[in-house]
Amino acid sequence: MSHLHSIAAGSAGLYDLAFAGFHIAFWQLFHWPDSLAPSGRLNSAVTQTLNVMLSYVFIVAGIALIALAALDRDAVFLAAAGAGFWALRALLQPILFGMQSRLSPTMFVIFVFGATLHGLAAGVGLLGA
Secondary structure, three states, rough: OOOHHHHHHHHHHHHHHHHHHHHHHHHOOOOOOOHHHOOOHHHHHHHHHHHHHHHHHHHHHHHHHHHHHHEEEEOOOHHHHHHHHHOOOOOOOHHHHOOOOHHHHHHHHHHHHHHHHHHHHHHHHHHOO
């Protein structure tokens, strides 16, 4: 694996770990579970469970990308999966959240950056550069 691929894969892993931290902070940022209570017990439980599971996925993917980079191993598949994940998340931003608030376009750009970062790691790995 090339030095550039190691840097790209490691950077993508750090991005994923940062999003794990962001999702873990949801509990405090959004005052969970109290603010979820009006949606009902089931919706509240589903939302919190999905958040915990997504945080777990980000942690595992982030650690795996960083470990593969450190061990000089190929991370193409994981990086490509991450690129698809973040591209889909970017696509969903305007559909589900709209683009009226100032935060929504910012999040869209952050998700596109994540897709690009993971795509770069996958592409550099495929090229063997």
